[in-house]
Amino acid sequence: MKAFEKSKWIWISDEENVDEYADFCDKINYSGENTLMNISCDSDYTLYVNGTYVASNQYGDFEHYKIYDTLDVTPFLKSGENEIKILAYHCGFPTQRYCPAKAGLIYEIIRGSEIIACSSQKTLARKDPAYKSGNRILVSSQLGFNFAYDATKENEDGYQPSVVIDKNCTFYPRPIKKSVVKEKKPMASVKAIDECHYIIDLGGEVVGLPTLDVVSETVQNITVAYGEHIVDGGVRMKLGGRNFYYEYKAKCGRNIFTDYMLRLGCRYLEIFTEAPIQINYIGVLPQVYETETLPCIIESELDRRIYDICVNTLNLCMMEHYVDCPWREQALYAFDSRNQMLCGYYAFSGKNAEYARANLALIGEDRRDDDLLSICYPCGRALAIPSFSLYYLLEMKEYLEHTGDKTLAEKLIPKMNAICGEFIKNSENGIIQKFKGKEMWNFYDWSPHSSGTLGAPENTPPDIAINALFIIALECLEFMCRSTDQEFIFSGLADKIRARVREDFLTEDKLFTMHKGHKEYTALAHSLVLLANIANENEKEFICEKIVSGELIECSLSMKVLEYEALLNTNTEKYRDFVLNEIRTNYKKMLDAGSDTVWETIKGESDFGNAGSLCHGWSAVPVYIFHKLGIAKYVR
Numbered sequence: 196m197k198a199f200e201k202s203k204w205i206w207i208s209d210e211e212n213v214d215e216y217a218d219f220c221d222k223i224n225y226s227g228e229n230t231l232m233n234i235s236c237d238s239d240y241t242l243y244v245n246g247t248y249v250a251s252n253q254y255g256d257f258e259h260y261k262i263y264d265t266l267d268v269t270p271f272l273k274s275g276e277n278e279i280k281i282l283a284y285h286c287g288f289p290t291q292r293y294c295p296a297k298a299g300l301i302y303e304i305i306r307g308s309e310i311i312a313c314s315s316q317k318t319l320a321r322k323d324p325a326y327k328s329g330n331r332i333l334v335s336s337q338l339g340f341n342f343a344y345d346a347t348k349e350n351e352d353g354y355q356p357s358v359v360i361d362k363n364c365t366f367y368p369r370p371i372k373k374s375v376v377k378e379k380k381p382m383a384s385v386k387a388i389d390e391c392h393y394i395i396d397l398g399g400e401v402v403g404l405p406t407l408d409v410v411s412e413t414v415q416n417i418t419v420a421y422g423e424h425i426v427d428g429g430v431r432m433k434l435g436g437r438n439f440y441y442e443y444k445a446k447c448g449r450n451i452f453t454d455y456m457l458r459l460g461c462r463y464l465e466i467f468t469e470a471p472i473q474i475n476y477i478g479v480l481p482q483v484y485e486t487e488t489l490p491c492i493i494e495s496e497l498d499r500r501i502y503d504i505c506v507n508t509l510n511l512c513m514m515e516h517y518v519d520c521p522w523r524e525q526a527l528y529a530f531d532s533r534n535q536m537l538c539g540y541y542a543f544s545g546k547n548a549e550y551a552r553a554n555l556a557l558i559g560e561d562r563r564d565d566d567l568l569s570i571c572y573p574c575g576r577a578l579a580i581p582s583f584s585l586y587y588l589l590e591m592k593e594y595l596e597h598t599g600d601k602t603l604a605e606k607l608i609p610k611m612n613a614i615c616g617e618f619i620k621n622s623e624n625g626i627i628q629k630f631k632g633k634e635m636w637n638f639y640d641w642s643p644h645s646s647g648t649l650g651a652p653e654n655t656p657p658d659i660a661i662n663a664l665f666i667i668a669l670e671c672l673e674f675m676c677r678s679t680d681q682e683f684i685f686s687g688l689a690d691k692i693r694a695r696v697r698e699d700f701l702t703e704d705k706l707f708t709m710h711k712g713h714k715e716y717t718a719l720a721h722s723l724v725l726l727a728n729i730a731n732e733n734e735k736e737f738i739c740e741k742i743v744s745g746e747l748i749e750c751s752l753s754m755k756v757l758e759y760e761a762l763l764n765t766n767t768e769k770y771r772d773f774v775l776n777e778i779r780t781n782y783k784k785m786l787d788a789g790s791d792t793v794w795e796t797i798k799g800e801s802d803f804g805n806a807g808s809l810c811h812g813w814s815a816v817p818v819y820i821f822h823k824l825g826i827a828k829y830v831r
Contacts, residue, residue: 196305196308198233198263198303198366198368199233199235199263199301199303199313199366200310201303201310201313202301202302202303202313202314202315203301203313203314203315203316203359203360204297204299204300204301204314204359204360204361204362205219205299205300205301205314205315205316205318205320205357205358205359205360206285206297206298206299206300206320206357206358206360207320207321207322207355207357207358208358209358209360211287211297211298212285212287212298212328212329213285213286213287213288213329213331214285214286214287214288214328214329214330214331214340215284215285215287215298215322215328215329216282216283216284216322216323216326216328217282217283217284217285217298217300217320217321217322217323218280218281218282218283218320218321218322218323218354219280219281219283219300219314219318219319219320219357220278220279220280220281220318220319220320220354221278221279221304221312221318221319222276222277222278222279222312223272223276223277223279223304223311223312224275224276224277224311225272225273225274225275225277226274227274228269228306228307229267229269229306229307230267230268230269230272230304230305230306230311231265231266231267231268231269231304231305232265232266232268232279232302232303232304232305233263233264233265233266233302233303233305234263234264234266234281234300234301234302235253235261235262235263235264235300235301235302235364235366236253236283236284236299236300236301237253237285237286237296237297237298237299237362238253238284238285238286238287238293239251239252239253239283239284239286239456240252240253240281240282240283240284240300240456241281241282241455241456242266242268242279242280242281243279243280243281243282244268244271244272244277244278244279244280245271245272245273245277245278246278246280247271248376248453248455249266249268249271250264250266250373251455251456252373252374252455252456252482252514252515253515254369254370254515255292255293255515255516255527255557255572255573256557256560256573257294257560257561257562257573258294258296258362258363258364258365259364259365259560259562260365260367260557260560261364261365261366261367262366262367262368262369262370263301263366263367263368263369264369264373265368265369268304279304279312281300281302282323282326282455282456283300284326284456285298285299286339286340288331288339288340288575289574289575289576290336290337290338290339290574290575290576291336291337291524291526291570291571291574291575291576291578292337292338292339292524292525292526292527292571292573292574293339293573293574293575294573294574294575295575296362297360297361297362298360299360299362300314301314302314314357315357315359316356316357316358316359317356317357318356318357319354319355319356319357320354320355320356320357320358321352321353321354321355322353324345324348324349324350324352324353325344325345325346325348325349326342326343326344326345327342327343327344327345327442330342330343332438333436333437333438334437334438334439334457335436335437335523335524336436337523337524337525337526337571338523338524338525338526341438341440341441341442341457342441342442342454342456342457343441343442343443343444344441344442344443344444344452344454345444346443346444346445346446346450346452347414347444347446349446370549370552370553370556371484371515371549371550371553372484372485374482374483374484374485374514374515375482375483375484375485376403376404376455376480376481376482377403377480377481377482377483378480378481379406379476379478379479379480379481380397380398380401380403380478380479380480380481381397381398381478382395382396382397382398382476382477382478383396383397383398384396384398385474390471391467391468391469391470391471392465392466392467392468393465393466393468393474393477394425394429394430394463394464394465394466395463395464395465395466395474395477395478396425396462396463397461397462397463397464397478397479398462399462399791400423400460400461400462400507400511400521400790400791400792400809400810401459401460401461401462401478401479401481401511402458402459402460402479402481402482402483402511402514402521402810403458403459403479403480403481403482403483404453404454404455404457404458404459404479404480404482405419405421405441405453405454405457405459405479406452406453406454406476406477406478406479406480407419407443407450407451407452407453407476407477407478408449408450408451408452408475408476408477409445409449409450409472409473409474409475409476409477410448410449410450410472410473410475411445411446411447411448411450411468411470411472411473412447412470412471413447413469413470414444414445414446414447415444415445415468415469415470415472416442416443416444416445416468416469417442417443417444417445417466417467417468417469417472418432418440418441418442418443418466418467418468419440419441419442419443419464419465419466419477420432420439420440420464420465420466420467421439421440421459421461421463421464421465422439422461422462422463422465422522423460423461423462423463423522423800423808423809423810424462424463424800424809425463426800426805429465430461430463430464430465431805431806432465434804434805434806435804435806437523437806439461439522441454441457445472453480458482458514458521458525459479459521459522460511460520460521460522460523460525460810461479461522464477464478482514483510484510484513484514484550486510486513486539486543486544486547486550487543487544487545488506488510488542488543488544489541489542489543489544489829490829490830491822491827491828491829491830492827492828492829492830493821493826493827493828494826495826497779497783497786498779498821498826498827500786501778501779501782501783501786501817501821502817502818502821502827504782504785504786504790504791504792504793505538505542505782505793505814505815505816505817505818506542506815506818507791507792508792508793508810508811508812508814508815509535509538509539509542509543509812509815509818511792511810512535512810512811512812513535513550516532516553516554516557516572517531517532517535517536517554517812518812519531519808519811519812519813520795520808520810520811520812521810522808522809522810523806523808524808526571527554527557527558527571527572528570528571528580528583529558529568529583529584529586529587529590530580530582530583530586530753530813531753531812531813532554532558532590532812533586533587533589533590533593534753534756534812534813534814534815534816534819535812535813535815536551536554536590536593536594537590537593537756537816537819538815538816538818538819539551540593540597540598541818541819541822541827542818546597546598548594548597548598548600551594551598552594552598552600552603555587555590555591555594555603555607556603557572557573558572558587559603559606559607559610560572560573561573561574563577563579565579565617566610566613566614566616566617567579567581567584567614567617567630568583568584568587568614570583570636577634578634578635578636578649579630579634579635579636580636580637580638581618581630581635581637581661582637582638582639582660582661582664583638584614584617584618585614585618585661585664585665585667585668586664587611587614588611588614588615588668588671588672588675589667589668589671591603591604591607591611591671591675592604592671592672592674592675595674595675595678601678601679604675604678604679605679605681608672608675608676608679608681611672611675612672612684614668615665615668615669615672615685618661618665619688624695625691625692625694625695626657626662626692626695626696626699626711627657627661627662627665627692628657629655629656629657629658629661633650636648636649636650637658637661639658639660639661639719639754640717640719640750640751640753640754641751641796641802642717642719642748642749642750642751642754643715643717643748644658644709644710644715644717644748645660645709645717645719645720645750655710656710656711656712656713657699657710657711658709658710658711658720659696659700659707659708659709659710659711659720659723659724660709660719660720660723662692662695662696662700663696663720663723663724663726663727663729664723664727665692666689666692666693666696666727666728666729667723667726667727669685669688669689669692670689672685673685673686673689693727693728693729696724696729697729699711702714704716705734705737706721706738706741706747707720707721707724707729707730707738708720715748716741716746716747716748717747717748717750718742718747718748718749718750718758719750719754719757719758721738721741721742721747721761722742722750722754722757722758722760722761722762723757723761724738725738725739725761725764725765726757726760726761726764735765736765736766739761739762739765739766739769739770742758742761742762743762743770743773751796751797752781752793752794752795752796752797752813752814752816753795753796753811753813753814753816755777755778755816756816756819756820759774759816759820762774763823763824767824771824774820774824775820775824775826778817778820781797782817784797785799790809792809792810792811793810793811793814793815794807794808794809794810794811794814795807795808795809795811795813795814796814
């Protein structure tokens with residue numbers, strides 16, 4: 196049966212309103228049969244049956260790749276009449292994890308092969324009275340809006356027939372299982388700063404749903420702020436245009452509330468009230484994409500602890516798709532996900548292959564006017580990081596290598612050909628140039644000469660990083676073409692670029708400069724030179740010695756994986772101890788600070804104007820390196 200054959204897209208009106216919450220109500224009869232529900236929406240939903248929470252969270256998607264959930268609602272049904280309620284949310288604002296589309300909800304309820312209910316103009320609907328629609332306070336430009344909820348406005352009034360929406364989508368079933376909501380994370384401590392100000396420690400990083408259980412003797416406003424650290428006497432509630440809080444207006448008496456759509460990534464909560472409250476609980480219901488961590492033996496206690504916080508970080512950075520960090524952005528990036536996938540192949544049962552494939556497929560559905568990939572997926576902004584388009588070919592090749600699954604590459608080789616074609620169009624005299632335009636960010640790393648200038652003109656000469664990455668991407672594409680018996684249309688191009696790179700970027704110091712005509716020697720650029728086989732055999736050892744001596748500008752934590760691969764590929768035994776010692780030094784700093792997750796950069800929370808993430812999937816690379824070097828050994 197084709198999904199939604201009888202269903203209509205519906206909403207509360209035919210207007211396009213940003214940051215809007217809507218309620219929908221339907222009824223069905225039940226007499227013991229297995230009953231399923233298909234549901235999809237723009238942008239998110241929470242489903243209740245007979246007042247009990249069933250499921251939430253729309254998979255990130257596009258109109259041409261619209262995902263629906265199939266939910267077994269049988270356990271929630273009772274004999275006779277049953278009430279189906281859906282809280283639907285429409286963002287409508289472009290972010291780096293949401294591509295704006297028409298508001299809408301579509302569903303069908305199926306008993307056996309019979310559709311017993313479906314979305315139509317007969318579905319009752321209303322604007323939700325308790326959630327504040329149009330509040331439009333951004334958590335961040337990447338993540339989207341926070342919420343404000345007024346418990347004094349909860350009621351059952353105002354339902355009218357739905358409005359049928361003209362909305363055309365191509366439907367696909369959710370490619371992965373849904374995340375699971377767990378029991379609430381206990382409060383490790385509750386500190387009263389004064390009678391209207393509290394700080395709660397959850398005892399460790401947690402990702403999940405904001406929830407509270409409080410008693411208030413009066414109607415009052417409660418602000419719940421959240422963060423990963425306490426360094427300024429509280430959490431950083433407002434930071435550089437970001438707003439890490441939600442608002443709740445309490446009714447008199449006991450208030451029990453959970454929002455099932457906004458996910459928090461935090462350890463601490465800071466509570467501001469207008470009058471004293473009794474806190475039974477304020478915190479987070481963990482929402483987990485369930486994985487099975489492969490047991491492994493690690494002899495060193497320090498290495499074991501490093502490995503464990505890396506795996507914990509990987510788990511916390513999986514929602515509907517990989518997220519870079521659960522606190523600040525919750526966005527899927529091609530480079531970040533490459534590191535996460537690579538580590539996941541070693542850390543998780545079945546190599547976490549189904550999840551990795553779904554993420555690669557989602558990225559592959561990205562569409563732009565040019566053939567580069569957007570900065571994130573799905574993305575409502577026109578931004579692009581050209582280098583990340585090339586990392587996509589690397590992670591596609593690694594997926595094929597680790598899983599043996601050729602089908603995804605077979606499908607996406609035309610798209611990868613188009614990506615490479617875009618780089619060729621942006622070349623002069625055989626060298627890839629800077630990508631120009633305010634929507635292009637020539638970013639490689641958070642280190643000197645590598646961070647680019649988002650939104651500003653790029654007047655610097657060509658750089659070596661994009662050329663080395665393009666060579667690597669071409670070789671990845673050639674591998675995939677050979678593996679799938681498809682023609683590789685760029686034969687010989689990589690060697691031509693290698694020759695031109697040597698001409699333009701090799702200096703009399705026997706090093707490769709980041710930018711043509713300068714002397715900017717970075718560890719990242721030289722790591723890419725080694726991985727792209729641009730250096731000859733004599734140069735390789737010389738470059739490695741420069742990296743380990745610290746004479747080159749150091750790269751950040753996330754890019755260390757490229758440096759370590761370059762060193763170990765050149766001479767594993769010689770550089771093994773350097774790699775392990777550096778990992779132990781850097782990650783011990785996180786452990787000593789009491790962190791149970793790994794940081795975005797070694798500077799921790801103080802980086803990026805005090806917005807550094809303390810839970811960042813791209814920094815979990817010790818998992819991969821420990822397996823590569825035999826430090827982590829599977830239990831047999």
